[in-house]
């Protein structure tokens with residue numbers, strides 16, 4: 052059954068140097084469907100339709116402080132209207148008018164990086180974004196691997212593709228950015244703003260089936276007026292409800308244009324991450340304070356999902372196997388919910404009431420995630436157990452933050468994922484550790500407490516027994532690492548004292 056939908060405003064974006072204006076695009080239509088079915092641009096491929104394979108990767112760009120910011124995203128789970136006012140590149144837009152190929156394309160040819168070719172447009176777009184962002188900075192194999200972490204190839208093998216990604220900089224550059232494009236985007240932004248100003252704001256914007264407010268008060272007013280509208284951020288969860296569950300939304304309320312929610316603010320005692328900050332930027336902010344989190348950040352989905360998805364979406368979605376929540380719980384984070392009635396703040400773990408249920412009221416949104424800055428003598432780690440290293444969801448996730456003074460645990464907070472109906476705090480284990488000596492015997496006792504604290508279910512990712520066993524093992528791993536860390540620290544301190 053097709054739902055009756057309010058009309059949407061025209062969707063405008065710059066593609067291949069030309070301004071496109073599309074009318075009557077339904078609020079829940081994906082960008083991939085617009086490209087392939089409406090615009091008949093079939094270079095972008097559809098593989099999985101769920102953000103997993105990268106065949107549909109495109110590059111989007113917007114102006115930030117006058118500079119063009121580009122990123123690769125999955126068009127199959129991106130709602131088309133989220134592109135309004137932006138620039139878009141698909142594989143058809145890269146070659147120069149005379150036919151000269153983009154360095155990403157040319158390098159793939161030279162390195163024999165394509166066989167059947169189905170995945171190639173997606174790889175080309177991820178590589179083009181990498182090339183654009185790197186500029187003159189030399190590309191490493193590691194940066195290439197990161198950039199291609201969301202692209203799968205089933206026949207060529209990754210070595211020639213990675214070779215191509217590393218070598219594309221040796222070819223004559225072909226930047227996506229240009230003064231002409233920036234002028235176009237500026238003019239487009241002005242006309243979008245003028246359209247907005249020309250209408251009686253709340254009334255007119257309320258009539259649109261795709262609502263993309265740019266301020267928090269506007270978002271809250273719309274949330275109150277339309278509690279039935281589907282709230283979306285990066286759409287990396289919601290997009291699958293459209294493509295896999297065939298759900299339809301008569302109205303969509305998009306948080307990603309709200310300035311206040313797109314900021315990371317650093318304070319002496321905490322950082323406040325806006326709910327609409329992308330996962331990539333949010334993890335960069337967390338890693339700045341705690342560099343040891345980098346490898347965990349790199350294992351959250353693949354780069355196109357991290358570019359589109361938000362930290363707020365991960366937390367609000369409330370999946371028991373969501374990755375950021377165990378970490379945020381262990382770090383002692385609070386969340387701030389906002390509505391036209393005001394703000395309320397609570398520890399993150401208090402948000403969840405049951406499986407995928409939260410205490411958020413129908414007129415509320417998640418506004419900020421407040422993460423404490425590192426403490427002296429803090430030892431923190433997060434471990435993700437999944438079947439694949441990259442682009443996979445956790446079977447079990449364990450995050451720990453301990454403070455150890457003179458061999459005693461003075462503070463312990465532990466977050467766990469994949470072991471209960473919601474992301475959870477391991478309170479019994481925390482209590483078992485607090486005030487105790489940080490010794491092997493103590494840790495072994497705490498491992499038993501941790502294994503007994505949860506009754507995980509068995510599912511396709513892992514059995515309940517395995518999950519329980521792994522939980523304890525991860526605490527053991529933490530002990531071993533912390534032991535090494537403490538030994539290293541003591542050794543370093545000794546050397547400093549001797550010098």
Ligand SMILES: Cc1cc2nc3c(=O)[nH]c(=O)nc-3n(C[C@H](O)[C@H](O)[C@H](O)COP(=O)(O)OP(=O)(O)OC[C@H]3O[C@@H](n4cnc5c(N)ncnc54)[C@H](O)[C@@H]3O)c2cc1C
Nearest residue numbers: 102284285286287288289352360361364365367373374417
């Ligand atoms: C291929 C793939 C790999 C993935 N890998 C991982 C992984 O490794 N680890 C992991 O944890 N997740 C993973 N995910 C899931 C997903 O990417 C994350 O949950 C992501 O953070 C969701 O954010 P979003 O902005 O896309 O949310 P959306 O899909 O836009 O929204 C998700 C939910 O949150 C709600 N919401 C969003 N913003 C707000 C707000 N401000 N206030 C209130 N409610 C809000 C929406 O209404 C919706 O119910 C993966 C997804 C895909 C497609």
Ligand code: FES
Nearest residue numbers: 098099100105127
């Ligand atoms: S089609 Fe597979 S990620 Fe989009």
Ligand code: FES
Nearest residue numbers: 166167168204205
């Ligand atoms: S070349 Fe065939 S899937 Fe990659």
